Amino acid sequence: MMRTSLFLLFAYFIAPTLMSQVTLSDYEKYPVFPECKTTPIAQLPECFNQTLISFVVNNLEVPEKVTEEQYDGQMVVLFEVTKKGAFKLLHTEAVYQELKDAMQTVFDALPKIEHATYNSEPAYMQFTMPVKIPLDRNVIGTYKNEDESAFAKAEPPILKTDTTLPAATKLNALDEEYDAIKNQEFNRQNKYASQLNIPFSHQVYSRFDAQLNRVGTNSHTGSKPFLYETVNPYYNFEEKANALSKNRKSWLGRKFFDEHMLRVQGDGYWFTLDPAADLQLGYETDENKVNDYTYNNTRAVFVQGGLGKKLNFFAAVYESQGRFAQYYNDFAISLRPDGGNPAIIPGRGIAKEGRNGDFDYPAAEGYVSYTPSSFFNIQLGHGKQFVGDGYRSLLLSDNSSYFPFIKLNTSFWKIKYTNTWTSLRDVRPEVVEDGSFRAKYMANHYLSYNVSKRLNIGLFESVIWENDNGRGFDFNYLNPVIFYRAIEFSTGSRGGNALIGLTGKYKFSNSVNAYGQIVIDEFSGADVFSGNQSYKNKQGFQVGVKYYDAFGVPNLTLQAEYNQVRPYVYSNNEIQLNYGHNNQSLAHQWGANFKEAIAIARYENERWYGSAKIILGTRGFEIGDIDETYFGGSIYGNDENRPSDEGIEFFQGNRVDSFYADLELGYLLNPATNLKVYVNPIFRDFKAETQTAMTFDTNTVWVNFGFRTDLFNWYYDY
Secondary structure, three states, rough: HHHHHHHHHHHHHHHHHOOOOOOOHHHHOOOOOOHHHHOOHHHHHHHHHHHHHHHHHHHOOOOHHHHHHOOOEEEEEEEEEEOOEEEEEEEEEOOOOOHHHHHHHHHHOOOOOEEEOOEEEEEEEEEEEEEEOHHHHOOOEEOOOOOOOOOEEEEOEEEEEEEEOOHHHHHHHOOOOOOOOOOOOOHHHHHHOOEEEEOOOHHHHHHHHHHHHOOOOOOOOOEEOOOOHHHOOOOOHHHHHHHOOOOOHHHHHHHHOOOOOOOEEEOEEEEEEEEEEEEEEEEEEOOOOOOOOEEEEEEEEEEEEEEOOEEEEEEEEEEEEOOOOOOHHHHHHHHOOOOOOEEEEEEEEEEEEHHHHOOOOOOOEEEEEEEOOOOOOEEEEEEOOOOOOOOOOOOOOOOOHHHHHHHEEEEEEEEEEEEEEEEEOOOOOOHHEEEOOOOEEEEEEEEEOOOOOOEEEEEEEEEEEEEEOOOOOOOHOOOOOOOOHHHHHHHOOOEEEEEEEEEEEEEEEOOOOEEEEEEEOOOOHHHHOOOOOOOOOEEEEEEEEEEEOOOHHHOEEEEEEEHHHOOOOOOOOHHOOOEEEEEEEOOOOOOOOEEEEEEEEEEEEEEEEEEEEEEEEEEEEEEOOOOOOOOOOOOOOOOHHOOOOOOHHHHHHEEEEEEEEEEEEEEEEOOOOOOEEEEEEEEEEEEEOOOOOOOOEEEEEEEEEEEEEOOOOOOOOO
């Protein structure tokens, strides 16, 4: 045991330190401006940065349009200094084309300077340079050389991203550089300008939600997770990380508070490797509880990286054991699949029985992201998707457990078009054959269109079909533009289950925007307008509003949201074709037959954060044998067993009124890995009209203390 511990200590703490001693900086010399001729070589990077940003600030002509629209943001410039000392502008990220043109004019005016060298031979260097707009936001002070000559000191910093070495030098450096593997100081820009997904956590996304909706006049916020590359122009991750840096000098301090555990970077590739955890210890007061204390013990590891500029990857493996509040345990058990497994942990996956009746549930996610051009991004992976701007989604949410997918994002002009193809599972005992879960497939597309700088509308369409009679994956659904409803009819009336939806978002101001969704599972115009409340009226809608910097308080966001879904939405008379996966809804976690009001407040101050949530809801649960009378709350029912054709009302069945409130207060330990520590008290009151073995009154206070790498959402509001 002692030998194992010493080995792990060496692997995680000592080995990376030893490897990181060899860096390019031992052999390279920065380009030299005439103003920096007398500067000591160790101070050349700072002199270069300061002189260049000073030149840009003094010579950049901000276009009149930018000034008139009171733009407050930044642009990011990628450039190089060639082996002959010439400046070459490679790429500019900016909201306005006029700003890009103005920056090109500045670079055309830059003089040739003394080129960079590596091992005393000419080399060129690449850099990224953030420039804040308005220009007076770029902080300029003074810095003195040893000879007392002064030059400008600028903020934000210019970051070196690459040094191209002479061929002979590369050969000579192989042994010294561990076969060109360089554990140098990781350049965060490799991650933040990549095609990696930003891990979808409501808390993580709240950090840049306001900036993305204010500055991102042509951004598309309805399809999640986002790519770092698409958010970074509006929210500078690098600048934020630098502002939050603890600047610890010790290796352990840097790794725990600021950096990734292992960082490897070379010529055209990089990756990071991190341990992760989700450790919770809680106490609950429910009188129906089996144990007073709850816990979750997740150990994980995740890796992410890039090969070249177009290919990125991410993978995470979780090993978990847990025991939760009694209402949550009961819900997990109600989802249990065939095969003797006791439960499905909501949003995570199938669990086996652990010691003392606890749950043991492994999970894994990952993807490969490839961007062949600026218009396309293709992902192949195992994970989740989310459509919408709200806390809930009535179209596609991260409520269920992971599933394999192929996703194609197409972005051009004012349009973003997302196609997703997935494989799902029906794990009910009645459909399992020879111990194998039943497979079904889903294809959906989501078209997002920015009508103006204020208005966005979207069209969502999805179809699910099963693997019956050897049908397998139906290649008819690979067509990325055709309406799936037409394909559904062409394959037979029971060949698939189609669903459509509409989304919208309107920005009233930089502080307030409204959003909404409409889901249509089945629509009968004659029945809708007759007022007879037909079972065929399978619709739902969402409306919400967000208020950023509420009441003038920076970083305070208030959100109000209302959701309602009529009975029988997401279900199908062929149950295996319902809108579900692993016994959970692919949309709202309550299924159907409900109305819900949500209020959320979020606040952050540097690394401290807090969130409060209140949910009031009324639902109609099933009562009795669902195979005899189906009231439309669960999505796993056959509407041919409905109590009537007309007079279908909300909350029919067993009416339940619920109140849920939680508060989370926490501290972000490491922004690079989203590691946080927090306390999370939860109150839940659940009142059923009829007491049954599955649906009964509960009143729970559940307090959790946690230490967590925030890579996904936990939902306890069932």
